[in-house]
Amino acid sequence: MKKIAIFCGSISDKLIMQSAVEILNQFNIGYKSYIISAHRLPDILSKTIKKSMEEGIELIIAGAGLSAHLPGFIASKTILPVIGVPIYNKKNGLLGGIDALFSIVQMPKNVPVATVGINNSYNAGLLAIHILSIKYKDIRKLLIKFRINEKEKLESEIDKNNYEE
Structure with a gap:
């Protein structure tokens, strides 16, 4: 069963969102992903959010750059938890992603x-994963x-990198 919906605001965001997919796969958590612009296709986005909820999705991850309205738009349409990922890529932004960060973090x-x-x-x-746990x-x-395991890896690195002269 798919527990998470992953939304990207544009095709260029997909590469950045791949890291979320990798960690979800590591935990065998089913997801469904979509590329839908909040600005260009708001009606389709609304229908997709509704359909995802009907299919039993429990949580949404949404990544967007620039004005980054996608996570907020989604949050306005559902009571499911929404996690926003501000996205920066050199091709479409001059502010290093800070514009997207502020847009997502400063929700009303x-x-x-x-x-x-x-x-x-x-x-x-x-x-x-923490929320679902x-x-x-x-x-x-x-x-x-x-x-x-992560703690043990770090402890092992400390042992390798610390030395006496």
């Missing part, structure tokens, strides 16, 4: 969007194992 009262760092879809995927014990067990 009563329309919350969780926001991760610029181009950090990995953390969006991991935050989604509240409900699903199998995901919680995998997440605990993941955190232990």
